[in-house]
Amino acid sequence: xxxxxxFILNGVNRQRLSLCFVLAWSxxxxxxxxxxxxxxxxxxxxxxxxxxxEKKRFLDGKLYEVAKVCERKIPPTEALFFYNPIPTxxxxxxxxxxxxxxxxxxxLSYYLYPRRVYWEKQRMKEPIxxxxxxxxxxxxxxxxxxxxxxxxxxxxxxKGGK
Amino acid sequence: MIFLRFLLSLITPCSIGWAAVTLLxxxxxxFSNIEKASLSFGLGxxxxxxxxxxxxxxxxxxxxFLLLLPWIVLFLFFFRRKKEKIAVAPLTRKVPLGSLxxxxxLFLLFLFLYIVxxxxxxxxxxxxxWDAWSIWGQKAKAFALQRSVDxxxxxxxxxxxxxxxxxxxxxLSESWIYLALGKIDEQIVKLLFSLYYLCLLVLFxxxxxxxxxxxxxxxxxxxxxxxxxxxxxxxxxxxEVPLTFYYTLSTLYLYFWCKEGRRExxxxxxxxxxxxxxxxxxxxxLWVINAVxxxxxxxxxxxxxxxxxxxxGGILLLPLLLLLPWWLLLKRLGISSSEFFPQLRxxxxxxxxxxxxxVLQAFFSRLLDISRWNFLWIGLVxxxxxxxxxxxxxxxxxxxxxxxxxxxxxxxxxxxHPLDVLWAMNVDDSLNRILLHAAPLAxxxxxxxxxxxxxxxxxxxxGKRT
Numbered sequence: 001x002x003x004x005x006x007f008i009l010n011g012v013n014r015q016r017l018s019l020c021f022v023l024a025w026s027x028x029x030x031x032x033x034x035x036x037x038x039x040x041x042x043x044x045x046x047x048x049x050x051x052x053x054e055k056k057r058f059l060d061g062k063l064y065e066v067a068k069v070c071e072r073k074i075p076p077t078e079a080l081f082f083y084n085p086i087p088t089x090x091x092x093x094x095x096x097x098x099x100x101x102x103x104x105x106x107x108l109s110y111y112l113y114p115r116r117v118y119w120e121k122q123r124m125k126e127p128i129x130x131x132x133x134x135x136x137x138x139x140x141x142x143x144x145x146x147x148x149x150x151x152x153x154x155x156x157x158x159k160g161g162k
Numbered sequence: 163m164i165f166l167r168f169l170l171s172l173i174t175p176c177s178i179g180w181a182a183v184t185l186l187x188x189x190x191x192x193f194s195n196i197e198k199a200s201l202s203f204g205l206g207x208x209x210x211x212x213x214x215x216x217x218x219x220x221x222x223x224x225x226x227f228l229l230l231l232p233w234i235v236l237f238l239f240f241f242r243r244k245k246e247k248i249a250v251a252p253l254t255r256k257v258p259l260g261s262l263x264x265x266x267x268l269f270l271l272f273l274f275l276y277i278v279x280x281x282x283x284x285x286x287x288x289x290x291x292w293d294a295w296s297i298w299g300q301k302a303k304a305f306a307l308q309r310s311v312d313x314x315x316x317x318x319x320x321x322x323x324x325x326x327x328x329x330x331x332x333x334l335s336e337s338w339i340y341l342a343l344g345k346i347d348e349q350i351v352k353l354l355f356s357l358y359y360l361c362l363l364v365l366f367x368x369x370x371x372x373x374x375x376x377x378x379x380x381x382x383x384x385x386x387x388x389x390x391x392x393x394x395x396x397x398x399x400x401x402e403v404p405l406t407f408y409y410t411l412s413t414l415y416l417y418f419w420c421k422e423g424r425r426e427x428x429x430x431x432x433x434x435x436x437x438x439x440x441x442x443x444x445x446x447x448l449w450v451i452n453a454v455x456x457x458x459x460x461x462x463x464x465x466x467x468x469x470x471x472x473x474x475g476g477i478l479l480l481p482l483l484l485l486l487p488w489w490l491l492l493k494r495l496g497i498s499s500s501e502f503f504p505q506l507r508x509x510x511x512x513x514x515x516x517x518x519x520x521v522l523q524a525f526f527s528r529l530l531d532i533s534r535w536n537f538l539w540i541g542l543v544x545x546x547x548x549x550x551x552x553x554x555x556x557x558x559x560x561x562x563x564x565x566x567x568x569x570x571x572x573x574x575x576x577x578x579h580p581l582d583v584l585w586a587m588n589v590d591d592s593l594n595r596i597l598l599h600a601a602p603l604a605x606x607x608x609x610x611x612x613x614x615x616x617x618x619x620x621x622x623x624x625g626k627r628t
Contacts, residue, residue, distance in 0.1 A: 014548065015614035021541055022385065022615070028536050029388035033273075036393070040280055047283045052349050055285050079320065103289065106296045106323050113303055116320035123319045 062088075063104050066134065066149060067111035073146060073155060074130050079116040081124070082108055084134040104134070131156040164343060168350050171342030172203075172357075174226045175335075178213075179206025181233040182433070185240050186426045193426075197368040200361035201430065204407060208437030209233075211334035212484060218311035219487060224341070262619070263377060266384045270363070273387050277396050278356045286348035286399055294399040295348065300324040302336030303346050316495050327497045329488065331440040332401045352399050359396040362407045363387050366602055369414045370609060377619040382609045389605070391534045391598050401442050402598050408438035409448050410602040413564055416456040420463065421557035428477060431456070436481035440488075444572075444596060451567045453478040459560040505578040514577040521576045524587050525569075528594050535601070542604050545611035553607060562607060568600050 047055055056064050074080060087101035109117035118124045131143060135152050148154035179202030183193070193201060213229045222228060259267070286295045301324060304312050311334070316326045339351050363383050370379035386392070395402045415431035418424065435452055438445030457475045464471050498504070505514075529539040546553055553562045576593070579586045587593040 015618055018545070018612040018615050019618065021537065021545070021612065022381065025385050025388075025537050025541070028532060029385070029390075032390050032533065032536070033276075033388060033393075036390075037276070040283075044283060052285055052347060055349070056287055059285075059287050059289070099289075103292070106292075107287070109320065109323070110295055110300050110303065113300070114307065116318065118320050123322070125319050 060107060062149075062153065063108060063134075064111070066132065066153060067108055069147060069149065070108075070112055070115070070130075070132060070155060074112070074115055076114050078129050079118065079124075079126055080112065080130040080132055081128045082117050082119045082132050082134065083136055083138050084119070085136050088135050108132075129158045164347065164350055167343050168339065168353055171339045174230060175206030175210040175338070176202050177206070177230060178209050178233050179203060181237045182206070182209060185236060186429050194368065196364055200364040200368075203357060203361045204365070204411065204437070205430075205433055207335050207404075208331060208408070208433065208440060210338065211331045212440065214334045214338070215311055215330055216487065218313075219491070221310075224309060224338075257376070260377065263380050266380050270384055270387055273393075274356065274360055277359060277393060278353065280397055281352040281356055281399070282349055284397070286352065291398050291400070293401075296323060297325050297328060298332045298336065298399075298401055299348060301328075301330065301333035302340065302351075305333060306337040306340035306346060309341070313491070313495070316492075316497060327443070327492060328401075329440050329442060329445075329485075331437060332404055335404075352397075355396050355399050355403050358403050358407050359387075359392070362403070362410065362602065365407075365411050366414075366606070369411075369418070369606065372418060373610065375616045375619065378609075378616045381615070381619070382605070382612075385536075386602060386605050389536055389538065389601060391594060392601065394534075395595065395598055400595065402595055405438055405441045405445055406599050406602060408434045408441055409445060409599050410606075412438055412449070413452055413561065413603055414606065416452055417557070417561045417564075420456050420459045420560055423464065423466075428474060432477055432480050435478075436484045439481050439485055444599065446485075447571055448568060448599070449481050451564055451571065455560050455564045455567065459556075463556060501580055502575060502578060505580055510578060517577050517583050520583060521573060521587070524576075524584075524593060525573060528597065531594075534594055538601060538604055538608065542608045542611075545608055545613075549611040549613065553611065558607070558610060561603070565600060565603050565607060568603070569597075572596055572600075 046058060050058065060067075070080065082105055084101060084104055087099075088104070105117070105119045116126075118128070130146075131138070131140065132155050133153065137152060138156075140156060142159055143156035144159050146155045146157040176199075180198070182205045183198050183201045210229060213232075214224055217224060217229065284291075286299050300321065301315065304315050311330065315321060315324075318326075335354060336351050339354060340346050343350060363386065366386060367379050367383040370382055374382070392403070392406070395406075412431045412434035415427045415434065419427035419431055431452070435445075435449040439449045457478050460474060461471050464474075492498075529535065532540070552558055572593075575596075576583055576587060
């Protein structure tokens with residue numbers, strides 16, 4: 001055994017090495033946890049004291065409001081086409097806007113269950129009675145405006161539909 | 163009130179789990195009470211969700227009484243026989259906690275409270291918890307509202323984003339909680355993940371305790387509890403933490419079965435393997451690895467008769483039986499259980515080799531990232547290298563082999579991934595996320611390689627420094 005191997009494999013040195021490792025791990029863990037706590041405390045004021053409904057409203061803003069309207073206006077057995085061609089962003093997020101395009105589609109589908117939400121024509125396997133236009137402009141010949149939340153957010157319903 | 167309802171939702175799974183733990187074949191009381199409680203939690207959720215799935219197939223309602231009934235019958239039938247064996251279990255002498263242990267326990271309590279408070283502050287709907295609501299939460303909401311597994315969900319073209327082919331342990335657990343709460347509450351349901359985290363630590367401590375002193379085990383489990391990526395995914399409410407829980411424990415119990423030959427370890431290992439396969443598709447491949455590695459090891463090292471060894475090997479196939487109805491359902495609905503099976507073709511395998519440098523580079527850069535992994539992988543290479551003889555000889559060798567095969571499997575998955583490999587590794591932190599499944603095992607091997615820690619702590623306690 002050469003002197004280096006002898007030094008490393010010596011029982012006392014191995015014990016010291018193990019202790020150094022445990023101390024290094026602990027130090028880094030304390031640093032990481034305290035950093036997480038600092039970040040959490042920055043965000044806590046936005047959430048503390050709010051109930052779940054308020055938190056959803058804070059996180060999803062307009063989308064949540066739109067989902068609530070759709071829930072009232074569209075029967076649970078119906079399907080909806082979600083038209084959101086332009087990505088929109090959130091005030092309190094570091095995510096890029098394309099993230100929110102897909103995010104909003106899936107989240108609307110989550111909120112509106114059991115209503116079926118489509119955003120790609122090729123996936124649609126049933127006739128659509130409702131179209132939600134979200135931050136866009138779209139007029140369809142067989143559809144009429146059922147409710148408008150703003151100039152570029154409105155729900156269309158097929159003429160003569162339920 | 164809502165917390166009380168959440169606690170009530172735990173009664174059925176924990177009772178089922180407790181009955182299962184009590185009925186495990188055992189020759190001595192191998193598990194402490196706190197371990198039994200954690201085992202009951204893990205086994206209970208696994209069994210309950212399987213029962214919920216079977217009940218839906220048979221068009222039976224999800225009533226607690228009905229789901230508990232088989233266990234009440236089994237319990238009444240077998241408990242009298244078991245009782246005697248439990249009563250003769252040797253009692254261990256209780257040693258009071260030292261100052262180091264008390265400090266570590268206080269720190270663990272602080273960590274647990276931190277994840278509970280943080281978990282309850284940010285609901286499932288948070289942006290960084292995409293899979294939590296989009297995949298797992300969507301199914302949980304659907305099944306809770308239907309009060310049954312909604313089979314139409316799996317073929318609904320408007321829900322393909324929810325990965326219809328993913329197994330149902332987590333969605334059904336969440337559904338059960340929603341039904342007990344009487345509403346869909348994406349906030350309280352996150353407590354489930356804090357409990358998985360807690361039970362993982364308790365059972366990991368129990369596993370370490372079988373090889374190390376109480377102080378060392380507690381110190382090591384505290385270090386594991388601070389692993390940044392484990393804390394992160396407990397808070398994000400992904401299926402990674404339940405899968406890590408089931409997979410880690412299945413591997414550790416099978417390792418102890420090979421090492422000590424106790425039948426209860428085999429049963430616990432096999433049931434946890436089944437539940438890891440019932441949590442995520444990766445769990446199915448990990449079960450195959452464990453069955454091959456530990457089944458072969460036991461067959462080669464055991465001195466029991468060949469017939470008994472073959473019987474034990476047969477028990478390792480139990481997950482196949484338990485999950486067969488799920489796989490048959492997917493087949494009947496025409497859903498592929500994995501996007502990777504079509505990739506297993508000669509020409510694809512050959513061309514995917516060109517991805518190897520990119521994938522290896524990504525693996526190494528992730529594993530060296532101490533902001534996510536602390537010094538876990540660096541320490542494992544360093545101390546594992548120093549103790550390589552120990553790690554590659556019996557009894558540790560099958561555990562080391564299982565970990566290496568696990569990492570190779572994930573490397574292979576990215577090599578044959580049908581999508582762009584860089585995108586696949588980066589999307590929603592996918593690579594780090596799946597490496598978390600192997601983290602506690604890697605930590606167990608690292609803990610085994612940290613030599614003389616026991617001696618040092620003992621010396622500190624007795625005041626004799628070496």
